[in-house]
Amino acid sequence: MKFSELAVVLSGAVLAASCIREEPLNAECDIISVSLPGDVLNRQPLIENNKVTLIVKNDVSLLSLAPEFELTPGATIEPASGTARNFLFPQTYKVTSQDGAWTKEYTVIVERNNTINLNYSFENVREVSALGGMCTYDVFYEVGPSGKETMEWASANQAFALTFQASAPNTFPTYQGDDGVSGHCAVLVTRSTGSYGQRLGKPIASGNLFIGKFDMSDAINHPLEATHFGTPFNNVPSQFSGYYRYVPGETYCEPDASGNLVEVPGKTDMFSLYAVFFESVPGQEWLDGNNVLSEDNPYIISTAEIPDRRASSDWVEFSVPFILRPGKTIDPDKLKAGDYSIAVVMGSSQDGDRFCGAVGSTLKVDEVSITCASEIE
Secondary structure, eight states: OOHHHHHHHHHHHHHHHHHOOOOOOOOOOOEEEEEOSSSOBSSOOEEOSSEEEEEEOTTOOSSSBOOEEEESTTOEEESOTTOOBOTTSOEEEEEEOTTSSOEEEEEEEEEETTOOOSEEOOOEEEEEEEGGGTEEEEEEEEEOTTSOEEEEOBOSHHHHGGGTOOOSGGGSSEEEESOOSSSOEEEEEOEEOHHHHHHTTOOEEOOEEESEEEOGGGTTTOHHHHEEEOEEOOSEEEEEEEEEEEEOOSOOEEEOTTSOEEEOTTOOOOOEEEEEEEEOBTTBSSBOTTTTTOTTOTTEEEEEEOTTOOOEEEEEEEEEEOEEOTTOOOOHHHHHHTOEEEEEEEESOTTGGGTOBOTTOEEEEEEEEEEEESSOO
């Protein structure tokens, strides 16, 4: 081989070697999906930041269940996917990223269809950090008679953190207050979203709290679909009760085409506070901001709405019945199978889903309860 030919070959080899670069190892360590062997799940698993809730049918034993996990590419989980464990108690899993530099702990909870609180006191919160610790917000949860956590309330606090308008919990739209009817209460405030929200045409954020899940995956572009209202319920709700205080903000506004708030003369803000009992079917396992009270929603069975909501600086007691929608009945077999759900929804501005309301509107809620009938009437 001539020197010139050898030089060409060597230079080509060097060039080829320089083009072969190893892709960096994945630094993500998330649970993507969860499944259980057999026909035991009643609903899709609820996967949150560091918590997974599996809801199984009422006759499923919790003593030995073996969840199978799909993880971000290359990640590993300990104990291994498919390991049988006793889920009478919450179990902890540790996910490690492909590059080994990051870990994340998940608490996995398994509940049956009939596991739900009927009384909500808003006494328990945990502070969750966001934006790398730049701010913290409250997450409400409920505890049952045994002392075990039974439910976590959802809100849009996580999305509000992206506006950089909050730091401590009481600067977010939803937080825990100290002046409840008894002990603490839930406080919901309509906040400005600043220049960030204005650019997106979403200049305010109504304080909200609801039973269900807030889906952050596309919350900015589709906020109404981000609210997944409802949790499995195998009782027959008859009465919705509790206490509220409401002081509307001074100026009711709506956004113009540029996202600026424009005053609507003569209009006063009002809150929302209601409960909905509905049927869950595959593909329609929850309600959202588009259909939660729609008159033409075929899955809604009954609703409990306060007919005479009003502003008051003092606590107002309410107790309203669940009213069946025309032509609706409750199927005992579906009730037993866990095919019904219930949602409790509250917000400081009833038009907040359209980003209309008054900055400063404040709703306080405490000692909420759902009374159930002993049998289907």
